[in-house]
Amino acid sequence: MTENLPLAGAQMLTAALADPAGAPSHPAIFLVLGVVTFALHIAAVALLLGSTGVAVYGGWRGGPHWQRLGATMAFTAKTSMAAAIVLGVAPLLFVQVIFDPFWYATSMLSAVWTLVFLAALLVSYLALYRANAVMHAHNGQSILSARAVFWLVVAFVLFIKCGALMHTFANQALFPTHWLEWYAPNGQIDASGRSLHYVLLPRFLFFISLALHVTAGWIYGLRRWVLSKRHVHNEDGLYSDFLEKVAFRLGQTGGVLVFVLGVIWMLMLPPEQQWFLSEPWPYVGLIPLLYFVALPYIQKRRRLCITCNYMGFVMSVIMTVVLAALREALRVGTLFESSGWNPFDMAVHWDVPSMAIFFVTFLAVGGTSLAYILSAAWTAGLETSGRAEAVWVPSAGHEKLGKWAAALLGIWVVAYFVVGAAVMLA
Ligand code: HEM
Numbered sequence: 001m002t003e004n005l006p007l008a009g010a011q012m013l014t015a016a017l018a019d020p021a022g023a024p025s026h027p028a029i030f031l032v033l034g035v036v037t038f039a040l041h042i043a044a045v046a047l048l049l050g051s052t053g054v055a056v057y058g059g060w061r062g063g064p065h066w067q068r069l070g071a072t073m074a075f076t077a078k079t080s081m082a083a084a085i086v087l088g089v090a091p092l093l094f095v096q097v098i099f100d101p102f103w104y105a106t107s108m109l110s111a112v113w114t115l116v117f118l119a120a121l122l123v124s125y126l127a128l129y130r131a132n133a134v135m136h137a138h139n140g141q142s143i144l145s146a147r148a149v150f151w152l153v154v155a156f157v158l159f160i161k162c163g164a165l166m167h168t169f170a171n172q173a174l175f176p177t178h179w180l181e182w183y184a185p186n187g188q189i190d191a192s193g194r195s196l197h198y199v200l201l202p203r204f205l206f207f208i209s210l211a212l213h214v215t216a217g218w219i220y221g222l223r224r225w226v227l228s229k230r231h232v233h234n235e236d237g238l239y240s241d242f243l244e245k246v247a248f249r250l251g252q253t254g255g256v257l258v259f260v261l262g263v264i265w266m267l268m269l270p271p272e273q274q275w276f277l278s279e280p281w282p283y284v285g286l287i288p289l290l291y292f293v294a295l296p297y298i299q300k301r302r303r304l305c306i307t308c309n310y311m312g313f314v315m316s317v318i319m320t321v322v323l324a325a326l327r328e329a330l331r332v333g334t335l336f337e338s339s340g341w342n343p344f345d346m347a348v349h350w351d352v353p354s355m356a357i358f359f360v361t362f363l364a365v366g367g368t369s370l371a372y373i374l375s376a377a378w379t380a381g382l383e384t385s386g387r388a389e390a391v392w393v394p395s396a397g398h399e400k401l402g403k404w405a406a407a408l409l410g411i412w413v414v415a416y417f418v419v420g421a422a423v424m425l426a
Contacts, residue, residue: 006177007177007338007339007340009177009180010176010177010179010338010339010340011339011340011341013101013176013179013339014101014102014176014339014340014341017100017101017104017105018100018101018346019100020347021349022346022347022348022349023097023098023343023346023347023348023349024097024348024349024350024351024354024355025348025350025351025355026348027097027098027343027344027346027348028344030094030097030098030343031094031098031328031332031343033090033094034091034094034095034098034328035321035324035325035328036321036324037087037090037091037094038091038324038327038328039317039320039321039323039324040087040090040317041084041087041088041090041091042207042210042320042324043210043214043316043317043320044080044083044084044087045080045084045088045159045163045207045211046210046211046213046214046215046320047076047080047083047211047214047215047218048077048080048081048084048159048211049156049159049160049163049208049211049215050211050212050214050215050216050218050250051073051074051076051077051080051215051218052073052074052077052128052152052155052156052159053156053211053215054069054070054073054215054219054246054250055070055071055073055074055077055131055144055152056070056149056152056153056156057070058070058071058073058144059144059145059146059148059149059152060149064141065238065239065242067141067142067143067144068141068142068239069219069242069243069246070144071135071141071142071143071144072222074128074131074132074135074144074148074152075132075377075380076218076377077128077152077155078128078129078132078377079373079374079376079377080377081124081125081128082373083370083373083374083377085121086366086369086370086373087370090362090366093358098343098346099173099331099335099341099343101176101341102173102174102176102335102341103169103173105172105173105176105179106169106170106172106173107169108193109172109179109182109183109193109195109197110168110169110172110193110194110195110196110197111193112192112193112194113165113168113169113193113194113196114165114169116165117162117165117166120158120161120162120165121158121162123154123158124154124155124158124159124162125155127151127152127154127155127158128151128152128155130151131144131148131149131150131151131152131155132148134147134148134151135148160208163204163207163208164199164204165196167199167200167203167204167207168196168197168198168199171198171199171200171203171204172196172197172198174272174273174331174334174335174338175198175270175272175334175338176335176338176339177272177338177339178197178198182195182197182198200265200268200270202261202264202265202268203265205261206258206261206262206265209254209257209258209261210254210258210320211254212250212251212253212254212257212258213250213251213254213255213258213292213295213316214313214316214317214320215250215254216247216248216250216251216254216295216296216312217247217251217295217312217313217314217315217316218313219243219246219247219250220243220244220247220251220299220309220310220312220313221309221310221312221313222243223240223243223244223247223309224306224309224310226239226240226243227240228306244299244303247296247299247312248296248299248300251292251295251296251299252296254292255292255293255294255295255296256293258289258292259289259290259292259293262285262289266282272334272337272338273330273333273334275333275334275337276329276330276333276334279329279333281326281329281330282326284322284326285322285323285326287319287322288319288320288322288323291315291319292316292319295312295315295316298312299312357419361412364408365405365408365409365412368401368404368405368408369405369408369409371401371405372398372401372402372405375398375401376392376394376398376402379392379394379395379398380392380394
């Protein structure tokens with residue numbers, strides 16, 4: 001029987017795996033950026049799962065309102081996917097800077113699954129595009145045909161698969177004292193990377209369940225937009241009333257679900273993480289959870305307040321940042337307890353050029369591209385809003401933003417190769 005690695009063993013192993021180059025600036029910067037970008041990633045993932053789920057349900061339920069919402073949400077899913085991927089890369093970079101031995105070890109332990117993740121991601125994205133392509137028009141409205149629903153279901157199942165894999169990688173990284181037992185079960189080395197070792201179901205379901213709530217916040221915004229444009233589009237108020245009901249039900253169910261799953265997760269924390277319960281963190285977590293429960297009722301009372309209707313989504317994202325900070329506290333404490341790892345002890349070798357390249361890329365290239373993708377998703381999704389004949393015409397400002405995004409990306413690609421060649425030849 002293979003023993004778990006004692007703390008000293010885990011300490012030695014992670015110290016040996018640590019990059020001697022250390023961090024290129026103060027670790028606190030990476031910690032904060034990691035939290036914020038993870039929160040944005042998981043919010044985009046939540047919208048992706050929620051919008052795909054609503055689109056599947058809308059296509060299956062049928063009827064003009066469900067069909068219209070379903071078609072709009074199938075479009076929203078496409079752009080949330082782009083945002084989820086772009087915003088997934090950022091926390092990955094930060095994790096690799098300050099928790100590299102852990103991310104490296106978990107990727108090696110389940111190497112084959114990291115490739116399965118990429119394949120599943122690719123196929124799910126294609127399925128989403130296929131679903132949007134096979135929608136057809138009926139009486140001027142986009143219809144989610146049975147084929148479109150089929151492709152949406154394929155995409156949804158694969159998204160869940162991707163999320164489950166991401167969760168397993170992140171979770172395995174937290175338990176260095178188990179790595180030996182996973183790498184060499186019964187003393188026999190298994191270097192195949194074919195196994196997944198540790199899923200903590202309540203934690204995974206907790207993050208997935210954010211989908212209902214975040215999507216409710218999004219639909220509240222959608223309802224407000226439809227309501228304010230109903231004269232322009234010559235509509236009665238029935239569709240916006242329908243949207244409000246859907247958002248209320250999603251928010252109500254999502255709020256309770258996320259609360260219950262949060263409590264179950266805390267009750268089922270493994271022994272290495274029990275320390276968390278005697279700290280103030282889980283109680284701070286009650287703030288976002290109670291907000292999630294309250295959101296639909298706040299929106300009901302404030303149904304005429306324009307800012308409040310749009311703020312529902314923004315506040316959900318802000319509350320997700322709080323949850324991401326607590327998740328990070330759990331990681332920092334767990335790794336310190338089980339392997340003595342403290343990101344603040346990392347050697348700092350200031351590397352100003354690489355930091356400058358990183359921030360310019362992040363803000364200028366990533367910022368303009370994301371601003372274009374998200375604003376296009378919002379305006380195009382709303383203006384066409386399931387109406388087959390509607391064509392989105394970007395405004396002059398949008399056109400300009402798109403050209404800037406493409407130009408900066410082009411300059412960045414050229415600069416990447418020029419700097420690379422200069423370093424190689426120097
Ligand atoms: C459909 C696609 C995806 C889904 C459903 C998904 C879902 C998730 C979930 C549920 C978590 C939280 C895991 C946990 O803490 O237990 C997570 C974390 C994360 N995901 Fe994703 N994800 C997706 C795509 C991506 C992509 C494409 C990337 C990067 C290229 C990415 C990067 C990350 C990173 C870096 C973390 C945090 C890891 C850590 O802090 O240790 N994800 N994802």
